[in-house]
Amino acid sequence: MSYTHTRLTYKAKFAGMNYIDLTRGLALVNGKNCSQFTSKDKPRLVLASVRLDSATEQISVAKNTWVVRNACVKAAAAWRRTLRSAGIRRKKQLNTYSRNMRLAMDETHSKSWSALSVANSAADLVPMSVSESYATGVYNSSGDEVQVLAFNDDPAGLTPWGPINKQAFTQTTFAVPQSGATDVLDKKANLLGPLNATYSNVVAEYIDSRINDADIEDTDMDESPTIDNDFVMMLAPGEEVADDVLDNVDDEGKWRPYDLQTSVSSDVAIIPGANIAGQDTMVEAPLGLLAWKAGATSSQIVIDVIAISEM
Numbered sequence: 162m163s164y165t166h167t168r169l170t171y172k173a174k175f176a177g178m179n180y181i182d183l184t185r186g187l188a189l190v191n192g193k194n195c196s197q198f199t200s201k202d203k204p205r206l207v208l209a210s211v212r213l214d215s216a217t218e219q220i221s222v223a224k225n226t227w228v229v230r231n232a233c234v235k236a237a238a239a240w241r242r243t244l245r246s247a248g249i250r251r252k253k254q255l256n257t258y259s260r261n262m263r264l265a266m267d268e269t270h271s272k273s274w275s276a277l278s279v280a281n282s283a284a285d286l287v288p289m290s291v292s293e294s295y296a297t298g299v300y301n302s303s304g305d306e307v308q309v310l311a312f313n314d315d316p317a318g319l320t321p322w323g324p325i326n327k328q329a330f331t332q333t334t335f336a337v338p339q340s341g342a343t344d345v346l347d348k349k350a351n352l353l354g355p356l357n358a359t360y361s362n363v364v365a366e367y368i369d370s371r372i373n374d375a376d377i378e379d380t381d382m383d384e385s386p387t388i389d390n391d392f393v394m395m396l397a398p399g400e401e402v403a404d405d406v407l408d409n410v411d412d413e414g415k416w417r418p419y420d421l422q423t424s425v426s427s428d429v430a431i432i433p434g435a436n437i438a439g440q441d442t443m444v445e446a447p448l449g450l451l452a453w454k455a456g457a458t459s460s461q462i463v464i465d466v467i468a469i470s471e472m
């Protein structure tokens with residue numbers, strides 16, 4: 162990890178859901194870009210120590226499972242495929258700060274990030290004591306100086322983006338071809354959430370795209386029994402037991418014991434009442450995304466980023 166300042170402090174905007182992107186926070190406090198994905202389009206995992214100033218608040222993260230990882234890898238591959246189909250074959254052809262995917266955690270995060278009708282219900286946060294916007298020195302045709310905003314500074318739901326207010330850390334938009342038509346549907350990309358006609362929730366889309374095959378193999382047969390016990394007799398070849406064997410294995414271990422849909426939702430990393438105020442708790446956050454359910458607008462959180470690795 163090549164970031165010298167790794168302590169991030171946040172203050173809630175709502176007594177409710179406040180979203181945090183730790184890669185964005187690191188970029189803002191260090192003045193150095195930080196992506197959710199590696200240069201080879203592999204998702205990153207952020208290990209962090211979280212300290213809440215209230216014992217009644219909750220932190221949720223995506224699950225650190227193979228399903229979430231594979232969903233991110235497949236989504237990145239699909240996105241690159243659409244870029245190539247449009248003639249964009251090198252990252253240098255993309256804008257500097259959008260050369261890797263950037264996902265919202267879920268639909269509510271996406272809306273609060275983009276200021277789409279989430280008045281007084283959710284917020285997208287940046288660390289305290291950082292510049293939330295800066296003047297570019299570029300002027301439009303009306304003589305107004307263009308400002309760049311690091312996040313949605315209007316959580317009441319009025320869009321801050323316009324001719325002079327431009328959005329940094331833009332969320333990736335997928336151009337999704339539609340079956341049996343020449344139309345393409347633009348869909349904002351989120352990590353979590355069920356299948357959706359408006360958003361591309363990548364974990365759910367990955368699960369929906371899979372084809373499952375189950376193979377049963379037995380390669381441990383021994384042809385030389387030496388002692389008359391159950392194991393040796395079972396290891397001995399004999400067609401007379403074939404029917405019983407087939408009957409036994411037909412239903413044993415046939416069904417997957419877990420539901421892949423489990424990875425579509427977030428996991429509660431810190432539950433209300435489990436900690437005392439000021440206690441440090443280690444959290445693994447895929448893509449560096451956290452959902453903090455704050456108890457009051459005065460609530461604060463301190464996060465120390467310990468390590469960033471590939472999932």
